[in-house]
Amino acid sequence: MKNIVSFGVLFSIFATGSVMAADPVTLGPRPFYLVADMDSGPLKEKLEACFSNSPKKSTFSIGHRGASLQFPEHTKESYVAAAQMGAGIIECDVTFTKDKQLVCRHSQNDLHTTTDVLAYPKLAEKCTVPFTPANPQTGEKATAECRTSDFTLDEFRQLKGKMDGANPMATTPEEYMKGTADFRTDLYASRGTLMTHAESIALLKSLGVKMTPELKEPKVPMPYNGFTQRDYAQKMIDEYKEAGVKALDVYPQSFNTDDVDYWVANEPEFGQQSVYLDSRMYDDESWKSSLKDMKALKESGVGYISPPLYALVTVDEKGNIAPSDYAKHAKAAGLGIITWTLERSGHLGNGGGWYYQSVKDVINNDGDVMTLLDVLAQDVGVVGVFSDWPATTTFYANCMGLE
Known part of the structure; x- marks a missing residue:
């Protein structure tokens, strides 16, 4: 070849x-x-x-x-x-x-699914919608919404990109960030x-x-x-x-x-x-x-x-x-x-x-x-x-x- x-x-x-x-x-x-x-x-x-x-x-x-x-x-x-x-x-x-x-992101409000922002408590608390865990008893899903406009450029630079995805039944931020689709991979993330x-x-x-x-x-x-x-x-x-x-x-x-x-x-x-x-x-x-x-x-x-x-x-x-x-x-x-x-x-x-x-x-x-x-x-x-x-x-x- x-x-x-x-x-x-x-x-x-x-x-x-x-x-x-x-x-x-x-x-x-x-x-x-x-x-x-x-x-x-x-x-x-x-x-x-x-x-x-x-x-x-x-x-x-x-x-x-x-x-x-x-x-x-x-x-x-x-x-x-x-x-x-x-x-x-x-x-x-x-x-x-x-x-x-100006920064490169698919959406102004996707940092919670495309970056590791939730791994930084001081940054995560600035999100438009801070992380709320899922409730296994009621079936209520986890929520978060983090926008680029929630952060200055200096703060944005502290983040790392990850594969787009989230675990809707997560009870912790760490679990929430693990939502990569099964046909993708985290090998290069x-x-x-x-x-x-x-x-x-x-x-x-x-x-x-x-x-x-x-x-x-x-x-x-x-x-x-x-x-x-x-x-x-x-x-x-x-x-x-x-x-x-x-x-x-x-x-x-x-x-x-x-x-x-x-x-x-x-x-x-x-x-x-x-x-x-x-x-x-x-x-x-x-x-x-x-x-x-x-x-x-x-x-x-x-x-x-x-x-x-x-x-x-x-x-x-x-x-x-x-x-x-x-x-x-x-x-x-x-x-x-x-x-x-x-x-x-x-x-x-x-x-x-x-x-x-x-x-x-x-x-x-x-x-x-x-x-x-x-x-x-x-x-x-x-x-x-x-x-x-x-x-x-x-x-x-x-x-x-x-x-």
């Missing part, structure tokens, strides 16, 4: 947190395991023929929170792992601290170096990858101590400009169309690559896509639209995975399409879970990941796929000649 990287290179990467663009990409066994698990057919044969290829970086492969299937999300270690697996674009979800400093947004930019720049920051919804009322939503949206872009990152290397994301509109109007070089994260299909189950609506988004300046996997596919009359009406409308309107999140559902023997809900009747084994990925790339025409384990998308992209 040609996808082997030396121990010395890996040690250097994790010790220094940087990697030169010429350093080799390594995929590990998972893509090959998934191909082996596929149903027999032409696609499986084509992918098997690529086993000896030398892997390389691809912007089709987007590291979702880094490589969060196995590494604590939004940590230095997770980002480095994603780059080493060939992710050409890596995500920092952006939120802010009590002193209005001992370091979990948290990062500011600016630090992530410097790291990802050194890794030679492009960047896709997501402006997260604040969980505190805005304006926050004079910090408006527009200030927030602008500060995120300013940190790329201050770091000398080219606008073409940044894909700013938001579920809030007002943020996208702001970037289009006020930072057009960045705004032309803006990504509208579309949640309408699950916010309102009666909502239906239309070509008129997609054209309106395109005309407003949206560069890319990004819904969950299931919104882009359906099962056709022959029982095959096929593009949905949503996918057809977005493509006809000339929108770039990105989707999320591959490798986030654990084992697929049960239909794949939430991300696969529109095609669950034809999902029955882990190898179906590759079948879905092929439909997304070849029939829907997505230009990028977020994945919790970028090696999978990198392998597919390399095999199919996707840059």
